[in-house]
Amino acid sequence: MKVYKTNEIKNISLVGGKGAGKTTLTESILLEGGTISRRGTVDGGNTVSDNSPVEKEYGYSVSSCVFYAEKDGKKLNFFDCPGSDDFVGNAVTALNVTDTAALVVDGRNGVEVGTQNNFRTVERIGKPLMFVINRLEDEKCDFDNVYNQLRETFGNKVVALQFPVNAGPGFNSVVDVLAMKQYTWPKDGGKATASDIDGAHADKAEEYRMALLEMAAENDEELMMKFLDEMTLTDEEAMKGIRMGMVDRSIFPVVLVSAEKNIGTDRMLEIMSAIVPDVTDMPAPKTTNGDEVPADENGPVSVYFFKTSVETHIGEVSYFKVMSGVLKAGADLTNMNRGSKERLAQINVVCGQNKTPIDEIHAGDIGAAVKLKDVRCGNTLNEKGCEYIFDFIEYPAPKFQRAIRALNESETEKLGAVLNRMHEEDPTLLIEQSKELRQTIVSGQGEFHLRTLKWNIENNDKIQIEYQEPRIPYRETITKAARAEYRHKKQSGGSGQFGEVHLIVEPYREGMPEPDTYKFGNQEYKMNIKDKQEIPMEWGGMLVVYNCIVLRVSWTAWSRAR
Template sequence: MKTYSPNEIKNIAIVGSAGSGKTTLAEAMMYEGGVIPRRGSVSAKNTSSDYRPVEQEYGSSVFPAVLYAEWKDQKLNFIDTPGADDFVGGVISALEVADTAVMVVNAVKGIEVGTEIISRHAKRMNKPMIFIINQLDHEKANFEQTIEHARASFGPKVVQVQYPVNQGNEFNMVVDVLKMEMYKWKPEGGKPEVLPIPDSEKEKADELHNALIEAAAENDEKLMELYFEKGSLSEDEMRAGIRAGLIARDMFPVFCVSAEKDMCVRRFMEFLVNVAPSAAVMPGTETIDGRLVPYDAAGPASIFIFATSIEPHLGEINYFKVMSGTLKEGDDLTNMTNNTKERFSQLFAAAGKNRTKITEMKAGDIGATVKLKNTKNGDTLNEKDCDYQFPGFKYPEPRFRTAVKAVNKNDDEKVAEVLNRMHEEDPSLLVEYSKELKQLILSGQGEFHLNTMKWRIEHNDKLPIEFIAPKIPYRETITKYAQADYRHKKQSGGAGQFGEVHMVIEPYTEGMPEPTSYKIGGVDSKMSVKGKEVYDLPWGGKLVFYNCIVGGVIEARFMPAILKGIMEKMEEGPLTGSYARDIRVCIYDGKMHPVDSNEISFRLAGRHAFSEAFKNAGPKVLEPIYDVEVLVPEEDMGDVMSDLQTRRAVIMGMDADSGFQKIIAKVPLKEMQRYSTALSSITGGRATFGMKFAGYEKVPAEIQDELLKAYHEAEEDE
C-alpha cells in the first residue's frame, strides 16, 4: 500500500440508527475498493465489521470497526459504528477522529430518534454530514416522506443530489442532479449503465439541479457572482460550493443507495473522493491548551488513540489517528498522560478483522498498532520535544446500573479484572466497587449494553455472573437541633476506660451564623468556640465540628478521638446505615479521668452521643434525584408522561425538538431502575433519554418507613 498524504485521505464515520444498513454499506464500499474479494452479509455472519462472536450472536454492531478502501488514488478511511443507542460511546469516538459523518437512513423508517441523537453529537463536534437514504429496494420504502422528515428535523440544509426513479421491489434506477445523468443497474449491482435523463424525469431533475446549484453557490461569494453572471455553474464549480457548504455545515447532501444490492455505492464513493473534505482542508484539532494543530505531514509526529480492541492471540489493538507529522514503523513516542515511552513496532491499515502491514503513515491517516504497554483510549503520544495533548472523549452519563457478582464466589476477582478490561475497550461502561453499598456496580447506557457485556463474560471468558438490583446510595441528615451526652466507662482489672462527651448537633446550611448559645435542659447555655474544623465529606455535604470546651474538662488531645467517633457513625448512619451529611456538632462539656481516659474511650463516647442526638434531631433519609430528558415521538407523549408520573417524576417542562417532543423531569434514582427497557417497550424503541445527577432530596415519609423497617430486619437477620 502506498503512503497517502493529508490531501489524499478522507476520514468518514458511518453512523445511523440500528437497522439502517451501515455495516452492509461498509461491506459494499470495501468490495468496490478491492479490499475484500466478495461481500459478506449480516445474516450470514461473515462481514468484515461484525466479526466478534457477540456481534454475530446479536446480528448487529457492538463496537466501531475501522475500515478502509483505496479509490481513485485516494484512501477512504471509514468507521462502521453501532446503531443501538446503548453503544453511543463507539459513535462518539468515531466522530472524534472523522472529518465527515455519513448518516445512513432507513427509507422505510425515515428519520428516527437515533438519527436525531447522533446528529447532535456531530453538531457538537462540528462535523460535516452527508445523508444516505438506504434500502430503497424495500417494498415499503418511501423516499419522499423520508426527505420531508429530514427537512422537518434539519431544515433546508438538506439538499438532494439524487432521487430514485423506481423505489420499491423493482428499484434499479437513480437520477443524479449533480452530474445530470441517470444510472441503471443490473440485478447484481456494481457498475451502472449511465443513461440520459428520460423526458419523464427532465422537469423534476432540472428543478432539483437548480436547487443544488443555488445551495452550492450560497457557500462562496465568487460562486454566487458566477451564478448570477452565467445563470448556472459547472460541475467542478458545484463541487467546490458543496465542499464549502459541507465544511461549514450549511449543506447536507442526500444520496440514494441500496447497499444490499450494491447499487449507487460506486457513485457515492466517487462523490467522497471528489467532494468530501480531505484531512488537508480541515482546520485541524485543538489541543487542551487551545493550540490548533493542522494535519501537516512535515510537522512533529503526534498521534491520538481513539479505540482499543482486545482480541484472542493478539491482545490489545490500539487504533489511532495521526494528528501531525509522519509515524514510521519502529518509532518511539512518549505518552503525554503518563510520560512513558512506547515503541510502534508494527503499523497496520485496518479493514475490520483484516489488517494490512504498512511502514509509515502521514498526518490525517488512521491506523492500528499492537503491543503498546501503558496506553489507553484518549491518550496522545508525541515525538521528542513535542508537547501536544488532545482532549479525550465526552460520553453521556450512564443510564442503567446494576450490581454484578460471580456465581462462583472464587471468581469475583477474575470478574472484576474482565470488567476493567472491557472498560478499556468501551469507556462508556463504568465499573466501580462501592464501599458504601458493598457492591460491584456496573453502569452503562442501557440494559442491552450491560447484557451484552454479560454475554461476553459468560461466553468468551467462561465466567458465570449474575446481575442483582443495585442498592440506592441514600444519605441521612437531620432537620432540627438536639442534645445528647454519653459516658463510656469500663473497668476490667487493670487500666480502665473512661470518657464522657456532651454535644449539640443541628442541621448545617451554607452561610449560617456561628453558634452562640443553645437551650439545654430548658436553660440557655452560651457556647465559647475554641476551635472549628470544616470537612467536605467524600460522599457530599459537610461536617462542621466545634470545640466549645471551657475549663479543660476534656483535654484538647482527645478532640480528634471524639471527631473520629462521630465520623465513624456518619459513615454508617443511625437510620439506614447510609452516609450522613450536612451536620454541625458542638462539643461543649464532658468529663475525663486522670488515669482511665484514653483515645478509645472518647472515640466510643463521641460515637454513641452522636448516634443518640441524631435520632432525636428529626432525622431524614435523602435520596438521589436525577435530571432526566426524554426525547419521544409526539404520538407516544401521553404514555411516556403517564409512566413518568408513576415513577414520582416532577415534570419541569416540555418542548418541541426537531420533530420530536422533549420532556424534562426530575426523577428519583430508585424509580429509574430499568427505565431504558420500559421506555423502549412503551415507544417501540423510538424514544431515548439522558440522565444526570441533580442532588439529594428528602424521601416521602412512607418510603422512609419502608427503608427503616428493611434496615432493622436486615440487622436482626445478621
C-alpha cells in the first residue's frame, strides 16, 4: 500500500435517503478501486460495508463504514453512512471528519424526504456537496425530471456534469460535458470507453457545457475574465473553478451512475479525484481553544479519534483522522483528554473489516488502530509538546426515550456495562440512571435506533431486555392548610419507642408572611416561632419547617424536624 501525501487525500461521505443505493455503490467503488474482486449484494448480506449481524439481518446500514479507493494517484476515503434518520449520528460524525458529501439520489424517485433531510444536515455542517444520481438502469428512471427536481429544490447551484444517452433498461452510455466525451460501458459494467459525442447529442452537450463553464468561472476573477473573453475554459481551468465553487458551496455538481450494474462508477471516481476539494483546500479545523490547525505534514503529530467499534475476533477498533503531522507506526502519544500514554504499535488503513498495516499516515488521512489501552471516541492524541484538543462534532439532541430493563434481574449490572459501551460506540445514544423514576432511561434518535440497540444487546451480549414507557416525574403539592397529629408507640418489650408529633402543613410560595394564626374548626392556634429551617429540594421547590410554640395553650412543644 502506497503512502499518500496530504494533498493526495480526499475524504468523502456517501449520504442519502434510505435505500438510495449507497451500500451498493460502495461495492462498485471497491470493485473499481481494485480492493475487492467480486461484488456483494445487500440482499445477499455479503457487502463490505454492512458487515455487522444486525445490518445483514435488517438489510440496511446502521453504522458508517470506512473504506477507500485509489484513483489517478489520489486516495479517496469514503464513509458509507446509514440513510435512515434514526442513525443520523453516524452521518454527522462522518460529515465532520470528511470534507465533501456525495448525496446519492434514487433515480426512480427523485428528491425524497431522506434527500432533503440529508441535504439539511450537510448544510448545517457547511460542507461541500455533490449529487450522485443512481439507478439509471431502472425503467422508471427519468433523468430530466430528477434533474429538474434537484434544481427546483436546491436551487440553480445544482449543475450536471453528465447526462444519459439512454436512461432506463439497457443504460450504458453518458455524455460527459466536463471532458466533452461520450462514455460507453460494456453490458455488465466496468471500464468505460470514451468516444466523441454522437451528433444527435452535440447541441445538448454544448448547452450543458456552457452552463457548467459559466458556473465554474464565477468563482475566480481570472477565470471569469477569460471566460468572458474567449467564451471557453480549458479542462484544467474548469476543474479548478468547480473545486473552488464546491469549497464555497456555490456549485453542487451532479454525476450519474448505475451502482447495480457498475456503470459510471469508474468515471465518477475520476471526476471525484479531479474536482473534490482535498484537505488543504478546506478551512482549517479549530481546536477547543479556537486555534486553527491546518493539515500540515510538517506540523506536530495530532490524531483525533472519531469512532470506536467492537468487531468479533478482533476486539475494539478505533478509527482516527490524522489532523496534523505524519503519524508513524510505533509512535508514543499522549491522550490529551484522559492524560494517559498510548503506543500505537500498529496503524492500518481500513476498508470495511479489512485492515492493512501501513508505516505512516499523513495529515488529513484516515486510519484505524486495534486494541488500544485507553482511547475513547472523541479523544485527541498528540506527540510530546503538542497541546491541541479537538472536539468539533455536535450531535443532534435525542428524540425518543424508553426505559430499559433486563428481564433477568441478575443481569442488570451487566446491562449497565453494555449500555456504557454502546454509548461510547454511538454517542447519540444517551443512558441515564434516574433515581427519581427508579428506571434506566435510554434516549436515541427514533424507534428504529432503539430497536437496533435491543437487537444488538439480545444477540451479541445475550441479555434479554424489554422496553417500557418511561415513568413521568410527577410532583405533588397541596392547596390548603391542614393539621394532623400522630403518636408512634411501640413499648411491647425491649427498648421501647414513643413519639408524638402534631403539625400543620400549608402550601408554600416565595415571599409569604411568617406563620401567625391558624384556625381549624373552633380552635385557634397562635404560633410563636422558635426556629426555622428552609430546605431547598433537589428536584425544585422548597420545604420550610418551623419549630413553634402554640401560645393559646400554654404548654411547650418540642419536636423533630426530619
